[in-house]
Amino acid sequence: xxSSASAAGIGLGAYGGPAIPIVQDDQxxxxxxxxxxxxxxxxxxxxxxxxxxxxxxxxxxxxxxxxGSKVTYFGADILFGGAGLPIGPKxxxxxxxxxxxxxxxxxxxxxxxxxxxxxGMEIGIGSGIALDIxxxxxxxxxxxxxxxxxxxxxxxxxxxxY
Amino acid sequence: MKKVSxxxxxxxxxxxxxxxxxxxxxxxxxxxxxxxxxxxxTESEFQYFIVDLTDNEDWEDHRDKIEFIDxxxxxxxxxxxxxxxxxxxxxxxxxxxxxxxxxxEVRDNAIRVLSGLTLVSDDNYIDWPTSLGLVENLDSLKSIxxxxxxxxxxxxxxxxxxxxxxxxxxxIDSATVIVTVTASE
Numbered sequence: 001x002x003s004s005a006s007a008a009g010i011g012l013g014a015y016g017g018p019a020i021p022i023v024q025d026d027q028x029x030x031x032x033x034x035x036x037x038x039x040x041x042x043x044x045x046x047x048x049x050x051x052x053x054x055x056x057x058x059x060x061x062x063x064x065x066x067x068g069s070k071v072t073y074f075g076a077d078i079l080f081g082g083a084g085l086p087i088g089p090k091x092x093x094x095x096x097x098x099x100x101x102x103x104x105x106x107x108x109x110x111x112x113x114x115x116x117x118x119x120g121m122e123i124g125i126g127s128g129i130a131l132d133i134x135x136x137x138x139x140x141x142x143x144x145x146x147x148x149x150x151x152x153x154x155x156x157x158x159x160x161x162y
Numbered sequence: 163m164k165k166v167s168x169x170x171x172x173x174x175x176x177x178x179x180x181x182x183x184x185x186x187x188x189x190x191x192x193x194x195x196x197x198x199x200x201x202x203x204t205e206s207e208f209q210y211f212i213v214d215l216t217d218n219e220d221w222e223d224h225r226d227k228i229e230f231i232d233x234x235x236x237x238x239x240x241x242x243x244x245x246x247x248x249x250x251x252x253x254x255x256x257x258x259x260x261x262x263x264x265x266x267e268v269r270d271n272a273i274r275v276l277s278g279l280t281l282v283s284d285d286n287y288i289d290w291p292t293s294l295g296l297v298e299n300l301d302s303l304k305s306i307x308x309x310x311x312x313x314x315x316x317x318x319x320x321x322x323x324x325x326x327x328x329x330x331x332x333x334i335d336s337a338t339v340i341v342t343v344t345a346s347e
Binding site: 144 | 190230340
């Protein structure tokens with residue numbers, strides 16, 4: 001079992017959950033969905049390219065409602081302590097960077113570099129499948145300032161060749 | 163490996179808290195300034211109102227930390243007193259030195275920042291998202307509004323409402339100017 005888990009070098013995952021803007025009055029709470037590959041580089045480290053689709057909720061004010069933005073971001077994360085199919089729960093740290101493309105009616109489209117960091121837990125549930133829960137903070141660098149949000153996602157990882 | 167991970171978690175947590183503590187004093191803010199009918203003046207060919215954001219508490223809270231303006235919109239209640247539809251345009255200037263007496267002088271001395279608005283012959287309401295789609299020359303508009311932030315200049319800028327044809331038969335009952343800014347320490 002341990003041998004098989006160690007051999008699980010490539011995984012695929014899908015996930016989703018809430019996205020919460022941080023001090024962005026013009027965005028409401030939204031949802032994010034994404035998919036990723038998980039490549040176990042060396043013991044203890046994994047590399048995760050990922051693609052994500054975020055839709056903020058509407059921002060409501062006394063004087064009107066503004067539709068939330070849509071953000072598509074491609075990124076790559078490094079997981080520290082999260083490589084391989086876990087046997088039972090395993091906590092890991094992660095950090096990464098990506099390109100965040102933001103669009104909304106009547107706003108100029110923008111593509112900006114950003115980075116993220118977070119903490120997660122992966123729980124092996126057998127047959128090469130693991131439950132993956134993580135929280136991430138995102139910072140998009142934007143015209144000398146930044147836009148920030150938090151995502152809390154849950155999903156499943158499937159390890160090939162297990 | 164697990165021991166190293168465990169030791170790093172508090173450090174990582176500290177980094178997270180530090181970055182997000184910064185968020186508490188930086189972000190995107192939506193500021194609204196109501197203009198009621200007592201602040202709106204009427205000339206024979208146009209109406210105008212003066213916007214002084216320095217009167218606004220939210221603007222004052224953020225004015226020294228504004229990095230950029232995200233967008234500017236309006237909420238409007240307008241009556242078209244004519245018998246047919248009327249096209250309306252907004253112009254802006256912060257030059258108080260020029261006497262403006264008619265619509266042509268508005269066009270010659272101010273910058274058009276909103277067009278394409280058609281009012282039916284009745285009461286009209288233009289909401290914020292709709293106005294965002296009608297705003298033009300946004301960079302000039304942002305520049306003028308940000309100049310408002312310069313303590314060496316007079317406070318306020320003027321917004322003129324014209325119709326694309328005369329006679330001028332509209333009445334702005336009230337307006338709200340809505341400015342979205344990104345500000346940081």
